[in-house]
Amino acid sequence: MNTEFEIIAALADGKEWATKLVYEANASIVINALRTKGAAQEDAEDIYQEAMLILYNKAQDEEFRFTCKIGTYLYAISNNLWLKRFDRNKRSPILQTDSEQLMMYAESTLDADMEIFAEREQQFLKLRNAMQQLGDPCAKLLKSFYRKEMTMQEIAHAFGYTNAENAKSQKYKCLARLKKIYTDL
Amino acid sequence: MEKNIWEWSELYASNELSSDELIYLNNRLQNDEAFKIAFDEQVTFIANMQAMFKQDAFAEQLKALSSKKQKSANTFSKFIPLSINQWKVAAMAASVALLTSLLTLFFVKQEKPSKQYSMLRREIETIKKSQRQLINTLQSNDQSDLQPGSYTGTAFAVSKEGYFITNYHVTEGADSLYLQTQSGKYHKAIVVAYDKASDLALLKVLKANKQTVDVPYAFAKSKVNIGSSIFTLGYPDDEIVYKEGYISGKNGFEGDTMQYRLEMMAQPGQSGSPILDAKGSIIGIIAGKDTELDGTTYAISSAALMRLIASLPSEVHVNLPKINKLRRLSREEQIKKIQACVGVLQVYKSKS
Numbered sequence: 055m056n057t058e059f060e061i062i063a064a065l066a067d068g069k070e071w072a073t074k075l076v077y078e079a080n081a082s083i084v085i086n087a088l089r090t091k092g093a094a095q096e097d098a099e100d101i102y103q104e105a106m107l108i109l110y111n112k113a114q115d116e117e118f119r120f121t122c123k124i125g126t127y128l129y130a131i132s133n134n135l136w137l138k139r140f141d142r143n144k145r146s147p148i149l150q151t152d153s154e155q156l157m158m159y160a161e162s163t164l165d166a167d168m169e170i171f172a173e174r175e176q177q178f179l180k181l182r183n184a185m186q187q188l189g190d191p192c193a194k195l196l197k198s199f200y201r202k203e204m205t206m207q208e209i210a211h212a213f214g215y216t217n218a219e220n221a222k223s224q225k226y227k228c229l230a231r232l233k234k235i236y237t238d239l
Numbered sequence: 240m241e242k243n244i245w246e247w248s249e250l251y252a253s254n255e256l257s258s259d260e261l262i263y264l265n266n267r268l269q270n271d272e273a274f275k276i277a278f279d280e281q282v283t284f285i286a287n288m289q290a291m292f293k294q295d296a297f298a299e300q301l302k303a304l305s306s307k308k309q310k311s312a313n314t315f316s317k318f319i320p321l322s323i324n325q326w327k328v329a330a331m332a333a334s335v336a337l338l339t340s341l342l343t344l345f346f347v348k349q350e351k352p353s354k355q356y357s358m359l360r361r362e363i364e365t366i367k368k369s370q371r372q373l374i375n376t377l378q379s380n381d382q383s384d385l386q387p388g389s390y391t392g393t394a395f396a397v398s399k400e401g402y403f404i405t406n407y408h409v410t411e412g413a414d415s416l417y418l419q420t421q422s423g424k425y426h427k428a429i430v431v432a433y434d435k436a437s438d439l440a441l442l443k444v445l446k447a448n449k450q451t452v453d454v455p456y457a458f459a460k461s462k463v464n465i466g467s468s469i470f471t472l473g474y475p476d477d478e479i480v481y482k483e484g485y486i487s488g489k490n491g492f493e494g495d496t497m498q499y500r501l502e503m504m505a506q507p508g509q510s511g512s513p514i515l516d517a518k519g520s521i522i523g524i525i526a527g528k529d530t531e532l533d534g535t536t537y538a539i540s541s542a543a544l545m546r547l548i549a550s551l552p553s554e555v556h557v558n559l560p561k562i563n564k565l566r567r568l569s570r571e572e573q574i575k576k577i578q579a580c581v582g583v584l585q586v587y588k589s590k591s
Contacts, residue, residue: 068293071550073300103301110297114290178291200292203460208561226245233284 059119066113077106080125084132093136105132108171126158134164184236192228199225244274248281252289358408358510358527393473393512393525394418394428394442396580397458397544399451402557403442404544405511405584406526407433410440413586418444420582421479428584432551437497437543438526441557442584455576456515457563458541459522462499465489469501471525472574473512474583480509481574487535492527497543499523505536513581514538519565519573 064072081102088098105128112118112127185193191213198204204212210221242250247264250256256264268275392409396402403418410416416428426444433440463486470483484503491498501514505528514523523538548557565573 068297068300069550070300070546073297074304077301077304099305103305106301107294107298110294174290177287178294181288181291196288197292200289201296205561222246223243226243226249229245229249229281229285232288233281236284 058122058124062113062119062122062124065110066119073106076109076124076128080128083125084129087129088132088136091133091136101132101135102128104135108135108167111171111174112167123158130159131164131167134161134168138165138168180239181236184232184239187235188228188232192231195221195225196228196232244277245281248278249285251278252282252285358406390586391474391508392510392584392586393508394582394584395511395513395577396452396454397441397548398557398559399454400556400558401444401446401452402431403428403444403582404524405440405442406524406539407435407438407440408526409510409584409586410442412588415587416442417585417587418442418582419585421578425585431555432547434543434547434550437539437547439524439539439544439547441547441551452580454560454580455564455573456513456519456521456580457560458545459516459520460542460545462489462540462542463516463522467522468517469503469514469522470517470570471503471505471509471512471514472577472581473505473509473525474581475506475508477583479578479581484534484536491537491539492529495537497540498526499538499540501536501538502534503536504534508583511584513577515565515573515577518563519568519577520563 061072061075065076084102084105085095085098088101089095093101108131109124109128113122185196188196195209195213198209198212199206206218206221206225209225210216210218213221213224215221215224250260251264268278390409392405394403394405394409397404410430410433413430416430417425418428419425426446428442428444431441431443465486465488468483468485470481472479472481474480482503482505484501486499487502488500490496491500499514499522505512505525509525510527512525513521514525516522521541523540524544525536526539527537529535529537545559548559551557565576568576
């Protein structure tokens with residue numbers, strides 16, 4: 055059995071087994087809770103996905119990993135997402151039965167987490183834009199390397215460079231170009 | 240140390256500098272203001288980009304989970320940690336633990352492979368001769384509490400350190416596993432990790448001498464196209480058998496995206512055999528056949544294998560071969576090289 059700390063650390067590191075474990079352990083609880091609050095099934099699923107992403111982001115902070123209760127956090131952040139972003143009626147304040155679950159994570163903390171996540175997304179969006187303008191083969195090369203899909207040796211082979219050293223210097227040229235595009239955006 | 244500034248930035252951002260290099264870098268940062276400004280900017284930029292790619296990968300995992308969540312609720316790839324020197328002693332215990340941890344899932348498993356899908360492990364009770372040989376081998380190894388093997392499958396090498404892959408359904412409930420290679424020698428094997436959902440099990444073959452396996456093929460990273468011709472080597476009999484066919488469908492049984500559908504005859508015992516494309520890249524692993532359509536066989540794609548290997552904890556190093564040495568060889572020569580890496584897996588179960 056893995057401890058909660060090991061699981062959240064593996065999730066933060068992008069280990070698929072951890073993502074799956076956390077996702078499946080909490081999906082029905084969170085989605086059903088959102089449904090009882092009036093969320094449509096589809097919205098509830100979207101909220102849960104976003105909650106997982108926020109959890110992933112938050113888990114990059116090691117301190118959080120030591121103290122977090124994964125299920126409680128997912129429940130709390132999903133609830134907050136629903137209240138702040140989706141619930142158009144701005145209905146009921148938080149229900150009585152929720153209070154115990156939600157006490158561990160203050161509303162202000164959850165708001166801050168959502169905001170930090172949104173800011174990061176904004177940055178990533180800009181970066182994805184820059185990648186698009188960069189075009190292939192540079193974009194493909196960077197993706198292959200940073201997604202750890204290929205080693206420099208394989209990249210050299212796949213992109214037709216004579217050796218890994220050449221591919222590497224090409225990679226740095228691509229990086230420099232990407233950064234220029236990014237700062238000019 | 241003739242690294243350019245981007246290389247410095249990248250190695251620093253990825254935490255890959257040695258302590259000597261860090262000292263050198265620190266010195267330079269203190270004495271070269273222009274270098275420091277550019278360096279800081281680049282490190283931030285690269286770290287940001289790494290974070291984006293990582294998050295994208297995570298988001299893809301999430302997406303995959305939401306679209307197929309009704310399919311399998313409790314099947315994770317599992318890892319069974321064992322330190323190397325304990326392996327021999329613990330192999331039995333590990334396989335028993337594996338058995339008990341799966342008992343609860345046993346009944347679910349029964350209904351999953353529907354009438355149309357039959358797994359290709361081979362019952363060897365029917366083959367008297369090989370059975371007798373097996374009993375002999377076992378008694379000489381003083382493992383007399385074990386019953387003769389109930390069936391066989393095929394397994395093949397995935398890395399030079401002696402890791403082999405086969406189907407999960409071949410190893411399911413096994414007390415012990417023995418791999419017999421082309422040379423005729425038996426080696427004890429243990430399950431190191433498995434993924435029930437994709438039906439894969441990763442084995443470590445325990446050899447007395449630390450001899451490495453020369454793995455001549457590489458693994459395809461993405462799915463190959465429908466119509467590609469393919470071939471396989473496996474053990475439907477006591478001898479290795481070659482078969483060929485083509486990919487007839489991009490997805491496998493009941494639209495399983497981690498599988499291929501093949502037009503190729505397959506027989507019991509071929510479960511776990513490698514499927515290779517014409518150039519000698521491994522594109523999949525045989526898993527089962529359609530009982531209603533003759534000649535339709537299903538294979539798990541190599542992507543599922545990569546996923547299993549990627550999910551291993553960092554202390555297990557399975558280095559998949561990166562170079563395909565079969566590319567320019569004739570088929571006969573390819574087979575000669577591959578044969579040495581494919582073995583028949585004898586599965587033993589206790590009486591109860």
